[in-house]
Amino acid sequence: MSSSLKNLSDFSHLEVGNAEGLKFAIVVAQWNAQVTGALLDGAVTGLLKHGTQENNIEVVRVPGSYELVSGADIVLRDSSFDGVICLGCVIQGETRHFDFICDAVANGVANVAIKYNKPVIFGVLTTDNLQQALDRSGGIHGNKGEEAAITAIQMALVSQRFPAV
Template sequence: MEKVVARFNEIVTRKLLEGALDTFKRYLVKDQDIDVVWVPGSFEIPPVAQKLGKSGNYHAVLCIGAVVRGDTTHYDAVSNSAASGILSAGLNSGVPCVFGVLTCEDMDQALNRAGGKSGNKGAEAALTAVG
């Protein structure tokens, strides 16, 4: 199982990663079968996910990131590019590339979805990967 994790908003993405790793452990995925690759941000996830998918070494690639709306339209560009890029990575590689990128209005919402009131979306994405 491969995970591509964005460093940008790491306070959120690290919690998503921890939730995913806990889920993999519960479903008996062995540590030696899990690799984590960090990328600068969510925009950079798709090409790395496609390369990993095409490597033939993984059954799934879990893509973890967090895009938080700011004062500009940058949010729209990054979140749309990440979503369409991850979809394309899965289609082009033939390996499921699971979308675990939060797209949130503010940091409170992101933290709530990374283990707060709304659960951990990284754990939910990991369930998709093992399913």
């Protein structure tokens, strides 16, 4: 079945785990706010649904997707977080700006995760147009924000199983 015909945010086949006691930061870009606001709603819903207490969710807003990296880095100065979810949306335009931003954010998120030895989740939509972004932020393809929350929970639980020495 083509992905254009189904909700891609189906977690029924996954064992997500219990997020009770886990603390997460959600760093969300303000640019493309219609999309990132919906991603944020999905992420918060996903965390709460799986046991994260509301007071263990810290939302940090940054200007755009490029700033997600430094936002995550700043947040992880507080070692009490079990993970960070980075949410943004970059829509293809007429210039190569899209390529540079997407590459920098993807690499930056990975580098912050390595630097702090904590899960830092890439919840950034990289779409050709606004409709694709809307479809993936609560539309016909589900909500990638909720997917990012599920990933954060799973990775935080893996991290707890194998603590750093």
